[in-house]
Amino acid sequence: MPHWLVEVIIVILKGVGVAFALLTTFAYMTLVERRLLARMQIRWGPNRVGPLGLLQPLADAVKSIFKEDLRITRADQLVYTLAPLIAITCALAAFGGLPAGPPNSFFGANPWVYSLDVGVLALLALTSMGVYGIFLGGWASGSKYPLLGGLRSAAQIISYELGMGLSLLGILMLVGSTSFRDIVSWQGLHGGLFLFQSLAFVTFLISSFAETNRTPFDLPEAEQELVAGYLTEYSAIKWALFQMAEYVNMITASALMSTLFFGGYKGPTFLNWLIPNFSEWPFIWLILKIAIFLFVFIWVRATLPRLRYDQLMRFGWKLLFPLALANTMFVAFYLAYLKGFGLWPLGLVSVLSVVALIAGSDRVRPLWNQPGVRITDEAARLPGGD
Secondary structure, eight states: HHHHHHHHHHHHHHHHHHHHHHHHHHHHHHHHHHHHHHHHTTTTSSSSGGGGHHHHHHHHHHHHHHOOOOOOSOOHHHHHHHHHHHHHHHHHHHHTSOSSTTTTBTTBSSSSSOOTHHHHHHHHHHHHHHHHHHHHHHHHHHHHHHHHHHHHHHHHHHHHHHHHHHHHHHHHHHOOOOOHHHHHHHHHHHHHHHGGGHHHHHHHHHHHHHHHTTSSSSSOOOOHHHTTTTTTTOOHHHHHHHHHHHHHHHHHHHHHHHHHSTTTTTGGGGGGGTTTGGGTTTHHEEEEHHHHHHHHHHHHHHHHHHHHHHHHHIIIIIIIIIHHHHHHHHHHHHHHSSSGGOOOHHHHHHHHHHHHHHHHHHHHHHHHOOOOOOOHHHHHHHHOOO
């Protein structure tokens, strides 16, 4: 068998394995999230289907597959069908570029599906394309509520992608590469990038909540306003594909933050005294870090209320975007003129910026929290009213 054919088969098998792992994780993430939310809200979660409710994801899958698939009369049938497929395909493809271990550490194979020198840019491009599935699904449904949800999602993701991209520029300037493997190797030598780019991590974390449409930024499917937003006219397996895409994007965002700021697949080096090369074992440390971030996603959902849409847009444009831009400009200035002092002064300034932001949160809150002033019809009819 030719060598190139063997390589193609290995890549296909790894791709299928990653897709299976992500979809399985999605299924049980729904159970974990419902159980954790129930515990945080002092109530019972799923506990009837199987021991401790462990078969609940299987029951949900069977229900989604065999439930009636509604056909919307006024929908654009081709786009209506393709939209959830676009969303889940982009979500699954984005994860494959993240390294889960050192080269050749997975039974002689590389623990990633593909590796690109422009890995960061490619992953951001793939995740950005996922909004097409949401927007096209809302537009193709032929109904006003899905259309409004799709428009909200497009505006939201475009707005917060600017802050997300700018948050990463400081990292790319420090490392000097857009390859995920180079970024992980740099952190192995110098320490986690969250130590030197704390402000960038905070802005990236907040942008990730908005990018994945998670609470408190789940405005595209605000039940009180839009029924279910872009999902309103979907049912059965098409609805499940959109749900899969949301959870897979959440897993990808967790893996991306773990890789960019917390060393990716590398673990604490002091553990090598106990077990040789334990900090380099593939999958283990990355999965552990992903689980921690997934818990944070669930914790925030159980804690914070949903923002108004005008607050969401003000927060992105008036606070998050300027902070990410200021951080990028400061890193560029530091590396150009003050690089001789080392990296720790840069990290100190970044940490102090986060502390100052938290301490002055009451002062900056009016930037996004103050509602616009409107003149009502009654006020306009008063004597002297304009």
